[in-house]
Amino acid sequence: MVEREEKEWTQYLKCDGLPNPTDIKEMNTYMYLWNESLAESTIEDVTNRSQIVLSIRNDFQDMLAYHFDMACYYFLRNMETNMDLVDMKILAYTKRTDNFILCMWAPRKLPDPLLNPQTLMDDLLEDTLQINVKKTSVNQEIVEAEDKLLNEIRKELKKSVPQNEINLRKHTILGGVINFNLYYQPPQPKMLLNKTVVTAIQLPKELIPSPFFLEYIPPPPPEAGVRRLPEEIEADLKKQEFEFDKLVLFTIDLPDTALWFEPPLVCKWDDTANIWSTKHIHDVKYNEDKFTIQFRTGCFGLFGIAVNRYANVPYQTWELRPEPKGTGVIFGITAAVIICEFLIKESHVTLTLLQNGATNALQEFVGIQFKLNELINILQNGGVDVFPSFDVFNYTEGTCEKLWPMEKHLYENMAYVSSIYNFTWSRWNNLAGKRSIVMQMREYQDKRKQLSYSTLLVTPYEASLIDSTEVSQSFNSTKTHKKFCADLFHLVEGVGSINARKKLENINLRTVKTVADILIATRILSLA
Template identity: 25%
Template sequence: MVTRTRQLPERRGKFSDNMSAASRKKGKLSKAEKLQLQKEEEERRQREEEEAQILAEQIEAARLEKERLEREELERLEAKQLERREDELAEHRTLVDEKLETAARWKKDVRTLAKWERYTLCDGSPDPTVLQEINTFMSLWSEEPPEDFQAMLDRSSLILRLIEELEFLLLDTPLEELGEAAAAEHTETGRQLQVLLQRKFDEATEQLLKNAAALSDIDTGNMQKVIQNKNVALCIWANLNKNPRFRGYDFQDQAISFDLPKPLSLSNIAVRILHTDYDHLSCQSPTFLPQVKEHEDTAGAVIPESEAGDWKPAEEDEKTAPESVAAEELKSEERKSVLSAASHREEASEPEERSESWAADASEAHCPTPAPTDEDDMLEVDVVDLRQFTTLGGVYYFDVLVLPPQCKQVNSWSMRQLLAGGLQTFCYPQESFLSATLGVSLQEKDMEGLSSPPVRVSFKVPDNVIFFEEPQVARWDPEGRNWKTDALTDIKYNAEQRQLMFSMDAFYTFTLIQESHLHMPYASWELIPKGVNEVSLTIVSAVTDIQIDIKDGQCRLAAVSSITGDLSAVIERWMTPVRLQLAMRRVGLNVFPAEDSGKYVSGNQKNDEVENMAYKEMALLSPSFTFGWSKWNHNCSSEQIVVKVREGSGSCTDGSLYLLSRQRAQRLKISEASDTFSEERYDGSEFHTTLYHMIRDYCSAEATTRLQHSHHLFMDCVYQLLSATRVLTYS
């Protein structure tokens, strides 16, 4: 391009040469001299304007020339990318999709083998997946006479194992493989097992109380007893002596005690504290499952699974292969959530002792965030939203019961009055008093004039759960089927002793709750290679640092900072990603966002296809490259992802920044220390269809070789954990 430049006029002499000596002496200018000065000033101004215009034209011409060259270079690079697009996609499918599909086939074979081994197992336990077999077992057990409580505890271990077997089957098996009918059948079987289990606990409790006199303590004249196993602990106290001096009891081995109101110390009652390490009540709450409201344009539409989350480049939507089977397994968890939600509505009229649904755990997978409904706005102030809070430490069934008639010796005869109706609850306070005062704090009542004083409870928070904030306590409302925080007062917590004390205006089942999204958004994260088919994922939150190790096809919780508690049940134990998620949630380490977590925590929402594609790329590259959090990921659009990468292990502080989108991957010129975000391409870099091919331009041959020889189960495990933690969205 030729730039034309106008010739600047020559400058004239100074106007002072034309001045008359007389005028200079007088200090005044004549009219002619003034006109001459004005003329010269005008000429000077015009010259400056012309010079400025010429300079501006030169700058603009240079800018246009630069833009033209950049545009031509960009078009050349884009054309080059399009030329090799098919080859890069084909290689990407071989490296990523085929490995994930191979892992999915392997896991399917494992499930098939496990099913056969279960079929050939001859240990006397029923197969919960065979309807006729499990129904026969439940029918026979239901008709058996009441057992003593120790025998019942032994039997409960089998029941809980059967329930866990069904739970894991629903979580681990894609719905396409399991079938909707079988999924609904297994859900109902688990529900019936849990209902029957609670009923049998009540029968065993009644049987124990009928013999309370024979088990009474010599010192107090009352009966107090503890029976437990690893899942259930029964603390029971019978008021046989009815002495006002004994208004409570401290079960020291279980670190739980209660103080009764004076009116109850003279009543024919028993107090039962049944502590289970599982929660069979939360599933009954309307807030247990995410509330999904269909959009008008998609209501009633059936979306093929191959379209729900499949990564297809913009120009290749109709050409690329379907999403890998591994991603389908993650998506199947969402469908189980919907299925369980339907089952939950159908069971709305069932008795209170309904079973725990495990659908909420299945719904925690990475899937599109649903549109929120207005139901949240209708929740009462004291109702616990189980999408926002999680129950921890199990459930404490705290009941005051009518003490059944005791056996009497008359001569050589042993006589006992038999009452119909089974285990009876003692009404305290009276229903009229409770209905008049429920929801009113004890501070607002006249404590001196209360005919039904509150009940005091003190217990030690279990060591096997982690609370990063002061534990909150909630009581179960059987009518509204919700956990609520009303009717609980004078709450005190001793953090050093982990001792919690509070008062209740009646006997309620209670539990401990904690904010579900306490660790989100993450402050930062890193995925660091450690060896052959071995990486470490570190997530830094506001309250702790969590390290998860991944090796071959398994993972483990390796370390947690700044905690007090016993994590021996989960830490340093290798397990599958599904089991690790369940185990970490149960101890209070939830770094696995739910589909509706965006309603409760600020996140950096990304397009599902782009995010899913990025996790695949990271899983592929993880054997040779360290990935880390970048602040610029928050500045780019929802259709783009910025990630920090460096070859080898170690900190990713000085890593390079890469921009990913559906169309391409590119290396950015900016660094983490830059002042502003820019999509400007790194000098000398090109465009590629995938991050793998982009990074390959800068990595060593050894790094590429390690990627090609990584194991498919290892890659699948990394992909599942990244999809579960969603570090690109919640950081």
């Protein structure tokens, strides 16, 4: 209730003339008044109004996400009543609408049985003996079954599309959508001899599209082994040029609000199939120096510029370290092309560095604090996508996907000690396989001279410092300590310095949460 009142008070203090997205009466009044002024709208009015509508839409999205979270929270407070029983241990709930499908699963807590301590000890000893005897074979069978299942899931996730269709799992539409249309010219005002201005009224009062479609069929490639005369080649080129001249030629200046790393693709929205397609797009020419793209087409409609969303994957290096003489955490990535650095403090992330871009796009966002989701949207809309989707491994090469439960748990451990320790990449990580993660770590010193890095090896069973360096001739997984440590946090508690363990008592949990979120979003341990 307090948070709701604060939001209403903040909305009241804005005094910007916009309706409250949560108030249906205000929204209806706003839309009615806007519709009444339709006949008097000018280009300037519509342009200004579009900015207002987009602002309200963003407020709607934030409010919708907040209400979804709160509705799920209250729903899950009584899971036994609200959810369906799948089996003795799992509860589930599904809500289907025309716009989304909401699915929730939850473990069902069962009462603990009262056991005879002596019987429990006997069973435990018997089970332990059986496990010790079959340990190797059982583990191997589980690993093989798990790998087989993961490979099958990975194949199912890979989306295959026809030749002319744009795969939106691999590509993204960058720079907005361009609407090219051809219309009949509306009646123009005419001045009579007596200086009376007369305008014919055409009904309905709207722009009427002019039908236009020309299909261009590229000439077939020459047959193999057939030698053609120069005159024949020249005649074919002239015929092709003549057919090209019938098509509409477009030249587009690529938006300077985004960074372009690879030659983009021009595509058109197909209303029938509901896909982005390169069909009817011909003679595409990309000027990398002027950032222009030229193409010919025989139809009008919605056009977009598609780019490879994983142009910056895999990463070259990364580093996570405490902020010198500060309370934040610095996270840097050297991707395939771009170099970016983030400063994380509590619930906010600041982009402090963005280098290697061909233009100054996105530089206006450097040094400004954002929520992580807001910053991700800004960078992705600007062509800098270092926040890959779960199926990135289907469309990239040179990566090594790690076992996700192990990887996610390690990100959370790294975030917890990120204000004390310095982590960075290792050249052995990509060669270590799916069930091993290798990186370098050291305790960060406030003084100018830092300690040397130690090599950290993490598996699903153990975390250990090993006798191997970046300049070693071969990888050596021999431990440099005798203590068994189940994960990174256990390792820091077990072999870390007294000073480091004391600092863990005063860490900022909001910063830990944000660091963990950005590490999970970037997947640095699988992509570098």
